[in-house]
Amino acid sequence: MTAEGEELAGWARMLADGTRATVCLALLDGRAWTASELARLAKVSRPTISEHLNQLVSGGLLTEVRQGRHRYVKLAGPDTAELLEGLAALTPRRTEVANSLAAVSKRDAFARARTCYDHLAGKLGVALADAMTERGLIDWSDGIALTAEGQAWLEDLGIELEVRRGRPALRSCLDVTERRPHLAGAVGAALCKHALRHDWVTHIPGGRALKVTGSVQAFGLPVRVVKELQPGPRET
Amino acid sequence: MTAEGEELAGWARMLADGTRATVCLALLDGRAWTASELARLAKVSRPTISEHLNQLVSGGLLTEVRQGRHRYVKLAGPDTAELLEGLAALTPRRTEVANSLAAVSKRDAFARARTCYDHLAGKLGVALADAMTERGLIDWSDGIALTAEGQAWLEDLGIELEVRRGRPALRSCLDVTERRPHLAGAVGAALCKHALRHDWVTHIPGGRALKVTGSVQAFGLPVRVVKELQPGPRET
DNA sequence: GGGACCGTTCGGTGGGGGCCTAACTGTGGG
DNA sequence: CCCACAGTTAGGCCCCCACCGAACGGTCCC
Incomplete structure (x- = not known):
């Protein structure tokens, strides 16, 4: 066999296992998944999925974000996703992949609003x-940072940053339920503190979940979003 | 693992072996290769390549044409070729695959012109x-057939078909050196007979190779092609 | 600090698959 | 008709790898 052939085979081998293929197809939704979720989805043990993820990440098909005790993986980029779509298109039927976690907790207060650390x-x-x-207000071009407008906006709200040594002013943090970044760092903490102090959100006892009031619109959120965040009359 | 995952893995598994990947990359040139050639290229035994080709053909990635004692395989279609290109594009360097047989016999009289059966x-x-x-003169839309113009052209040349029971009038035959179809069947035989009778081509002793004269242009071939078919002054 | 949970490492097991040699079938050329 | 050659079948070998259970750090919540 030739060197090029071996190289091509290396890429194919990553998808040549049913478990790894299942993982990649699930990741086609563009979100980040935890290892345990994928293990559950693929019906294998956690040690097994751990090895598979090692292969896929070191092979360059997936990227990972370690956060606390969680390991989030997602597709490395749009090109690999495209390639995967192309391959998946060869299979006749393609059913929507079940996003078990999101489906279960979708209407949960926890998924709507909660604290993440501070x-x-x-x-x-x-x-x-x-x-x-x-x-x-935020500039994502190189990492994440507040713009001048962002700083002015914070001052307008009367928010002061707690400057602590070693802690970045603004940090992005991958959201557990949404799988998209939310704000952490000193700014994130200050925003949360501000919202709690003014009762824009209140803690729901027994967990990290928050109850959202219409006042959070003061953060400049779209009206539609604020409505969705507030529980219906029957809910707590 | 899910059913879709298993399906995707099935496709990937075909390419997950270095030997099979090498075969597919070689076939990217669009030509048909024989099993032995591929075995030589991939540096495996003939039994091994035979099994690999079975997998690839039954998997739908390749199609085969059995012709006498030869087994020609080529990529199933442009879509699979495209997919393969996409995968191959992931590998950094891509060297041109060596077409050993064609390179060796390129300037050979055998490759220029010969008889194939009749x-x-x-x-x-x-x-x-x-x-x-x-x-x-030929219509390829549904198999291969002579058009009305084709039949008239044959008559003009003074060619009469030998009608034999069970033999199709016109058949395409995969060329061993060119890997593209040439004409067989009653028409192919008649054309060959005609060319030999009028000495447009003559047998080179000791083989099936033919010497080509400028008269073959009477077949309506482009001038450039006829020139290329005739051997240089030094050659036989 | 205690308990729960996420993830990893380790050792072992079983199955699958790629490869070969040897022997056989079938086709084609002279 | 016989030899050469393309391809296949059969049998066996061996390595790779997907998987699991058990045990172990790390992190977070209360």
Whole structure:
């Protein structure tokens, strides 16, 4: 066999296992998944999925983000996703992959809004990051940073940053339920503290979940989003 | 693992072996290769390549044409070729695959023109099929057939078909050196007989190779092609 | 700090698959 | 008709690798 052949075979080998292929197809939704979720989906043990993820990551098909005790993996880039789509297109039927975790906790208060350490998470946290990005308060071009407008906006809200040694002012944090980044760091903490102090959000006893009031719109969120964040009349 | 994952893995598994990958890359040139050639290229035994080709053909990635004691395989279609290109593009360097057989016999009389059973083959045979196709004498839309113009052309040349029971009038035959179809069947045989009778081509003793004269242009071949078919002054 | 949970490492097991040699079938050329 | 050659079948070898259970760090929540 030739060297090129061996190289091509190396790529193919990553997808040549049913478990790894299942993982990649699940990741086609563009979100980041944890190792345990993938193990459950693929119906294998955690040690097994761990090895598979090692292969896929070191092979360059997947990238990972380690966060606390979690290991999030997602497709390395749009090109690999495209390639995967092309291969998947060869299979006749293609059913939508079941996103078990999201489906289960979708209407849960936990998924709507909660604290993540000292900052806001859930749909609320992600929506806040989105809104600030849209309004030019955050610059993602090189890592993540506040723009001059962003700093002015914080001052307008009366928010002061707690400067602590070694802690970055603004950090992005992958949201557990939304799988998209929300805001952490000193800014994230200050925003959360601010919202709690003014009762824009309140802790729901027995967990990290938050109850959201209409006042959070003061963060500049779209009206539609704020409505979705508030529980219906029957819910707590 | 899921059913879709298993399906995707099935496709990937075909390419997950260095030998099979090498075969597929070689076949990217669009030509048909024999099993032995591929075995030589991939540096494995003939039994081994036979099994690999079974897998690739039954998997739908390759199609085969059995012809006498030869087994020609080529990529199933342009879509699979495209997919393969996409995968191959992931590998950094891609060297041109060495087409050993063609390189060796390229300037050989055998490759230029010869008989194949009772019809013309080699560059001559393929060029003849091409020329007839270009002039609307052959219709490839459903199998292969002579058009009305084609039948008239044969009559003009003074060619009569030997009608034999069970033999199709016109058949395409995969050329050994060119890997593209030339003409067989009653028409192919008649054309060959005609060319030999009028000394447009003559047998080179000791083989099936033919010497080509300028008269073959009467078949309607392009001038450039006829020139290439004739050996240089030093050659036999 | 205690308990729960996520993930990893280690050792062992079983199955699958790629490869070969030897022997056989079938085709084609002279 | 006989030899040469393309390809296949059969049998066996061996390595790779997917998988699991058990045990072990790390992290987070209360």
